[in-house]
Amino acid sequence: MNRKTNFILLIVLFLFSCTSKKLNYIEYYNKVYAIDSTLRVNKDTLATIKQYKKLFKKYHPSQNERIEEYENYIKYSDRYNKNFGGHESLDKLIAQVAPYWKYKREDTSFFKLYKKYGIDSITVEQKVNEWKKGLNKTLIDSFSIAFERDQYNERSGPAVETNDRKNASLLLWTFKNYGFPSKQKIGLAGNNNIFMPMGVLFNHMAGSQNYEYFKVKLLEYVKSGECTPREYIEMVDKHQYINYSESIYGIFIHYSTSAFSASDSARINRNRKAVGFPSLKESSNITKDFQKKMKQ
Numbered sequence: 001m002n003r004k005t006n007f008i009l010l011i012v013l014f015l016f017s018c019t020s021k022k023l024n025y026i027e028y029y030n031k032v033y034a035i036d037s038t039l040r041v042n043k044d045t046l047a048t049i050k051q052y053k054k055l056f057k058k059y060h061p062s063q064n065e066r067i068e069e070y071e072n073y074i075k076y077s078d079r080y081n082k083n084f085g086g087h088e089s090l091d092k093l094i095a096q097v098a099p100y101w102k103y104k105r106e107d108t109s110f111f112k113l114y115k116k117y118g119i120d121s122i123t124v125e126q127k128v129n130e131w132k133k134g135l136n137k138t139l140i141d142s143f144s145i146a147f148e149r150d151q152y153n154e155r156s157g158p159a160v161e162t163n164d165r166k167n168a169s170l171l172l173w174t175f176k177n178y179g180f181p182s183k184q185k186i187g188l189a190g191n192n193n194i195f196m197p198m199g200v201l202f203n204h205m206a207g208s209q210n211y212e213y214f215k216v217k218l219l220e221y222v223k224s225g226e227c228t229p230r231e232y233i234e235m236v237d238k239h240q241y242i243n244y245s246e247s248i249y250g251i252f253i254h255y256s257t258s259a260f261s262a263s264d265s266a267r268i269n270r271n272r273k274a275v276g277f278p279s280l281k282e283s284s285n286i287t288k289d290f291q292k293k294m295k296q
Contacts (some may be wrong), residue, residue, distance in 0.1 A: 025225035028059045029276030030068050037282055049076050053084075061097045065230060065278075066290040070096055071110075078113060088145060090117060094124065098131040099183040113174050136185045143201075144190030150201060150212055168208045177216060180226035199231040207240035215239075222275060229277040250280060 039048045052073040061070035071093055077084035085092075097104045104110060105254075111121045149163045156271070170289035174181050181198060190196045205214050215236060233249040241252040250268040253260065269279040278286060 003025060011259050022222045022224070023059055025059065025062075026223055026229075026274070026276035028055065028062070028225065029064060029229060030065060030273060031055055032064045034281055036067050036069070037038045041287060042096060046075050046082075049073065049080065049082050052076075060225070061096065062225060065228065075109075075113065078116070087117065087119070090114060090119065091127065094127045095131055095184070098128050099188045100191065101128050131272050132187065135176065135187050136179060139174065139181055139186045141192055142170055142174070143181060143186055143196055144192070144194050146201065147190060147196050150204060155204075164204050164208060168210050168214075171201065171205070171214070172189045172210065180218075180221040180224075197243070199228070199234055200234040202231050206235050206243055211235075213241055219275070229272075230277050233272070233275060233277055249275070249277065263289050 002055070019109050031051075035051045035055070036047055038051075050107055052069060054069070056073065063070060068150075074089060074093060075082045076082075097110070107123075111124065115121070127134050146167045150167060152159055154162055164250075171181075178185065183198075186196065202214065202218065205211060208214065218232045218235065222229055224233050234251055237249050237251040240248055241245050244292050247253045247268065248271050250272070265280060272279055
């Protein structure tokens with residue numbers, strides 16, 4: 001009897017450990033880029049819908065850099081009359097686009113999609129406002145001051161070092177008390193509509209005495225899905241650029257120079273994949289498509 005009980009307990013513990021294992025969003029990001037890249041080549045939208053559906057069953061959706069995978073998944077599914085989760089998924093999408101609402105509200109196709117499912121523009125606006133009410137006011141107040149401090153006197157003069165040190169302290173305090181100050185916690189618009197892209201602050205942490213801590217901590221937040229790979233790699237490459245004049249992820253270099261070789265490209269692409277960022281070629285294609293979309 002004891003042997004049987006112990007065996008059952010082992011099974012339960014094994015199943016619990018499997019289900020409680022934290023998801024690594026680096027895998028998510030790489031999968032998104034693979035799906036997007038395959039779509040560009042094969043033009044198979046139905047296969048893309050299936051791949052995204054499988055991915056979103058495992059991971060809470062995000063809006064990856066310039067790909068907007070969750071929104072595209074819903075739009076593709078709607079176009080081909082495939083089930084994407086109805087109103088529940090549309091609500092999830094509102095939370096994803098809400099940080100960019102200043103720009104997104106100009107997208108008429110977005111409102112047409114919601115209207116098709118009985119959700120008018122007024123209701124969409126109300127849902128965005130509800131999302132805004134759920135943001136962390138304490139952090140918004142703190143980071144509104146931090147971003148004003150960051151840009152004081154156009155980042156020139158002796159105050160820069162002092163202001164960066166104060167902002168580093170704020171970031172350390174935030175990590176300890178609230179975790180990563182993501183767009184889902186503070187949005188992008190601070191008090192007096194000050195723009196708050198967190199990547200800017202971290203870029204300026206490249207020379208901080210706390211850099212090594214930030215490097216480790218931000219990678220943890222990349223894995224948890226709270227920090228974007230770009231926010232992480234821009235800080236790391238800026239640090240490399242300042243101290244070693246070399247690039248790990250290829251952000252602060254010009255690929256057209258004669259000094260940039262095939263081995264450099266292969267190395268950078270490996271490094272990018274390791275943190276869930278697109279290859280040099282994929283980045284170029286994504287940027288070109290994004291620019292076309294903006295012109296339209």
